[in-house]
Amino acid sequence: MDTQADRYFLVPEEIGPALLRLWNCEPAEERDLRDLGRLKSTGVVVTDCEAPRRNFNPSTIILPSSELTELEPTQRRRIDAARAAAYQLKAWLGIRMRPMFEILADLGPTSALPDSTEAADARLLPIAAAFRATTGIFRQQDQCLPRSIAFKRMCMASGLRVSLVIGVTLDPFSAHAWVQSGGRVLNDTLERVRCFTPIFSA
Structure with missing residues (x-):
């Protein structure tokens, strides 16, 4: 890439x-x-x-092996959904106004040490729920990159170490973006992202 x-x-x-x-x-x-x-x-x-x-220098990408799941329904706070919407709008505008290199550089290096503790999950689940609450505002089809950039930024603001991953399929060619913590997919399903070969992470 x-x-x-x-x-x-x-x-x-x-x-x-x-x-x-x-x-x-x-x-x-x-x-x-x-x-x-x-x-x-x-x-x-x-x-x-x-x-x-x-x-960017070539980096080792951890292959996805699981996904973030809720054991109990997570309460969706309006303020979290509003923040998720604001992050997505900023990411959407940024992609159209700034070089991709600058946007990815702002996201920092790939997280080598995943946050998979119970305390981290307590912060991740509300973020994931907030982004699901915005699907009626921001369509999911062909918007995976701004959604994933926004998801990572919101995680960073909460002190969570996560990685933005970009993958491709070749026949036919298609690209997709998602966010991982270690090998765990946070804002997508494992079934979907396994269709793509990861080529970049930030």
């Missing part, structure tokens, strides 16, 4: 190692020049670029 140019591209499996060596400034192997030449011809790799590198 090229966050600076806001685009996705699929690198052939045999070229992947050469691209990673280039990214990590490691010594090139004999076939790397040929492989990277193929990427240069399509604009994926450029040379003599004066602009500093602004994309």
